[in-house]
Amino acid sequence: MTIIRTKRFILRPIEKADAPRFAVLCNDLEIARHTARIPHPYTRQDAELFVDQLIAARAKGDEHAFAVCRDNEIIACAGALQTGEQVWEIGYWVGADYRGDGVASEIADAMVQFAIGEMGAASVTAGYFIDNPTSGRVLEKIGFRDTGEAVMITSLGRAQPVSSHRLELDVPGFSGARDVVIEA
Numbered sequence: 001m002t003i004i005r006t007k008r009f010i011l012r013p014i015e016k017a018d019a020p021r022f023a024v025l026c027n028d029l030e031i032a033r034h035t036a037r038i039p040h041p042y043t044r045q046d047a048e049l050f051v052d053q054l055i056a057a058r059a060k061g062d063e064h065a066f067a068v069c070r071d072n073e074i075i076a077c078a079g080a081l082q083t084g085e086q087v088w089e090i091g092y093w094v095g096a097d098y099r100g101d102g103v104a105s106e107i108a109d110a111m112v113q114f115a116i117g118e119m120g121a122a123s124v125t126a127g128y129f130i131d132n133p134t135s136g137r138v139l140e141k142i143g144f145r146d147t148g149e150a151v152m153i154t155s156l157g158r159a160q161p162v163s164s165h166r167l168e169l170d171v172p173g174f175s176g177a178r179d180v181v182i183e184a
């Protein structure tokens with residue numbers, strides 16, 4: 001079981017018992033509108049399905065989602081999804097009460113370190129909807145660059161396709177936070 005320790009948080013694999021907490025955190029239009037796979041409103045049943053899918057994907061090895069915990073409480077979620085040979089896409093969301101405090105920046109950095117260090121990614125990608133500049137800033141700080149490509153991605157939370165910026169990390173130029181420890 002992979003555990004990632006950052007300066008302030010512990011990222012651990014998502015478990016079945018996490019569904020009730022995800023049901024609370026994800027019932028948030030901000031998360032639904034700015035991600036692809038989270039409907040709104042978000043029910044306990046949606047959370048149970050989400051958790052089951054992520055546990056199955058982890059067993060397959062092509063997606064690793066982590067519960068981001070502070071003092072044993074889940075405050076956010078981060079993941080890395082394999083989209084090609086040695087190509088991994090990172091994603092994240094932060095619970096409403098925990099935004100504006102550098103959480104996304106810290107966990108996105110950790111996901112990049114996980115993708116490169118543990119998954120052997122040669123290329124790390126990410127994307128954000130055009131009306132979510134906050135996420136764009138998080139990615140820019142880590143060293144992602146806009147590819148100039150814009151793709152339409154359906155957001156379940158909006159029930160319609162939304163234009164999305166595509167970004168790629170400058171992997172050789174990436175240094176990452178020094179205090180991240182990955183225990184495989």
Ligand SMILES: CC(C)(COP(=O)(O)OP(=O)(O)OC[C@H]1O[C@@H](n2cnc3c(N)ncnc32)[C@H](O)[C@@H]1OP(=O)(O)O)[C@@H](O)C(=O)NCCC(=O)NCCS
Nearest residue numbers: 031034093094099100101102103104105128133134135137
């Ligand atoms: C987007 C999200 C992940 C950001 O999380 P967070 O923990 O608040 O982000 P951080 O505090 O680490 O960093 C936010 C950065 O954006 C900046 N920012 C805030 N509002 C901004 C705006 N309107 N335009 C540009 N930058 C903005 C902040 O100043 C900060 O940058 P700084 O460190 O240089 O000051 C969070 O709001 C969220 O979960 N939203 C809903 C789901 C989502 O959007 N997920 C990402 C999908 S790509």
